Amino acid sequence: xxTQVSKLPPKAATNGxxxxxxxxxxxxxxxxxxxxxxxxxxxxxxxxxxxxTKAGLYYYTTGKQDxxxxxxxxxxxxxxxxxxxxxxxxxxxxxxxxQIIRNHIATVTDGAGAVTILTDEVNCLxxxxxxxxxxxxxxxxxxxxxxxxxxxxxxxxRDLDPDIAALNLFSTILGFPRWYHQDGxxxxxxxxxxxxxxxxxxxxxx
Amino acid sequence: xxTQVSKLPPKAATNGxxxxxxxxxxxxxxxxxxxxxxxxxxxxxxxxxxxxTKAGLYYYTTGKQDxxxxxxxxxxxxxxxxxxxxxxxxxxxxxxxxQIIRNHIATVTDGAGAVTILTDEVNCLxxxxxxxxxxxxxxxxxxxxxxxxxxxxxxxxRDLDPDIAALNLFSTILGFPRWYHQDGxxxxxxxxxxxxxxxxxxxxxx
Numbered sequence: 258x259x260t261q262v263s264k265l266p267p268k269a270a271t272n273g274x275x276x277x278x279x280x281x282x283x284x285x286x287x288x289x290x291x292x293x294x295x296x297x298x299x300x301x302x303x304x305x306x307x308x309x310t311k312a313g314l315y316y317y318t319t320g321k322q323d324x325x326x327x328x329x330x331x332x333x334x335x336x337x338x339x340x341x342x343x344x345x346x347x348x349x350x351x352x353x354x355x356q357i358i359r360n361h362i363a364t365v366t367d368g369a370g371a372v373t374i375l376t377d378e379v380n381c382l383x384x385x386x387x388x389x390x391x392x393x394x395x396x397x398x399x400x401x402x403x404x405x406x407x408x409x410x411x412x413x414x415r416d417l418d419p420d421i422a423a424l425n426l427f428s429t430i431l432g433f434p435r436w437y438h439q440d441g442x443x444x445x446x447x448x449x450x451x452x453x454x455x456x457x458x459x460x461x462x463x
Numbered sequence: 464x465x466t467q468v469s470k471l472p473p474k475a476a477t478n479g480x481x482x483x484x485x486x487x488x489x490x491x492x493x494x495x496x497x498x499x500x501x502x503x504x505x506x507x508x509x510x511x512x513x514x515x516t517k518a519g520l521y522y523y524t525t526g527k528q529d530x531x532x533x534x535x536x537x538x539x540x541x542x543x544x545x546x547x548x549x550x551x552x553x554x555x556x557x558x559x560x561x562q563i564i565r566n567h568i569a570t571v572t573d574g575a576g577a578v579t580i581l582t583d584e585v586n587c588l589x590x591x592x593x594x595x596x597x598x599x600x601x602x603x604x605x606x607x608x609x610x611x612x613x614x615x616x617x618x619x620x621r622d623l624d625p626d627i628a629a630l631n632l633f634s635t636i637l638g639f640p641r642w643y644h645q646d647g648x649x650x651x652x653x654x655x656x657x658x659x660x661x662x663x664x665x666x667x668x669x
Contacts, residue, residue: 294584294587295502297586297587378500380498380500418649425635428637452627455623458623460661463669
């Protein structure tokens with residue numbers, strides 16, 4: 258901290274938008290942690306990327322592990338709102354599946370890339386937080402599994418075990434943000450279309 | 464190190480199987496690093512899991528980063544031998560694709576689970592090693608891309624961009640070891656069959 262400690266507190270703290278600023282810092286921290294790795298990314302790196310002094314950064318968070326928890330919490334909350342809550346009332350399982358995949362991809366293409374990748378770093382969290390996140394992931398998987406089981410009951414699923422099919426679908430859509438920024442030739446909507454075709458082609462009968 | 468430093472050097476060092484023992488230690492270290500996370504896993508944890516003193520462990524490796532490099536090198540060498548070299552002479556792209564997927568899955572189900580997952584931790588390596596591993600990964604992706612382009616030229620690929628399809632296929636088969644041990648109900652051959660159906664169903668016309 259040292260010489261930087263005398264700087265003024267960040268403005269956000271005084272105008273009521275501290276929560277927004279914290280979220281913004283989490284998105285920046287997610288990018289830094291993803292690029293450098295959780296181990297190598299320092300609070301100095303994160304502060305610099307967020308245009309904060311290290312002391313300023315500690316105004317918003319107690320440390321790197323706290324930031325990681327907040328990042329994963331943001332990603333899970335996005336999935337819970339944009340995917341589970343947005344799709345849970347769609348009665349037809351085929352329409353629901355399509356919307357689940359589309360909304361999940363949109364969460365990534367709308368700018369949440371690194372945030373969504375870091376859900377894999379759940380092992381870096383203390384035990385209580387880790388248990389909470391694993392349970393939320395399990396609920397998301399269960400929602401997708403249930404949809405595939407309904408499709409199976411309706412004879413719309415290919416000759417697949419619905420539970421394993423759900424895991425394979427998860428691999429595809431959770432793996433997507435890892436390569437998304439490496440391939441800049443297609444637009445978000447073209448990429449979405451490609452992932453829809455791949456996953457629905459894998460899952461549904463013609 | 465301290466009180467453990469006076470122990471005898473490991474037996475493997477004197478009977479010519481030091482390389483085998485190092486590989487064995489890497490597999491153990493991979494499991495520990497995967498379970499605890501690279502940051503949290505200590506050399507003490509790894510030594511304990513490998514039935515070595517910490518001093519004994521340092522006989523085989525210069526440290527955790529060296530272990531991580533060796534682990535990723537083992538995983539990439541497995542893929543290069545068991546997948547690329549084993550499939551490169553298969554002329555028919557459809558037969559080649561099937562064998563690529565089958566051999567990739569076999570690398571995981573034959574016991575290399577955590578080793579294959581940790582290729583994602585490439586960002587924790589020093590720059591030169593990181594560059595080397597990323598290039599080897601790129602060559603593997605290029606091999607799969609080429610196969611899908613050939614299938615596309617033959618009219619066997621669904622209406623998909625072959626390059627994006629290769630990335631989606633990679634997500635599915637690289638994501639598989641993350642869930643493999645969590646679902647113990649199906650046998651390795653049943654799981655292989657399920658992943659073959661999912662990926663080939665996604666990629667190939669009926």
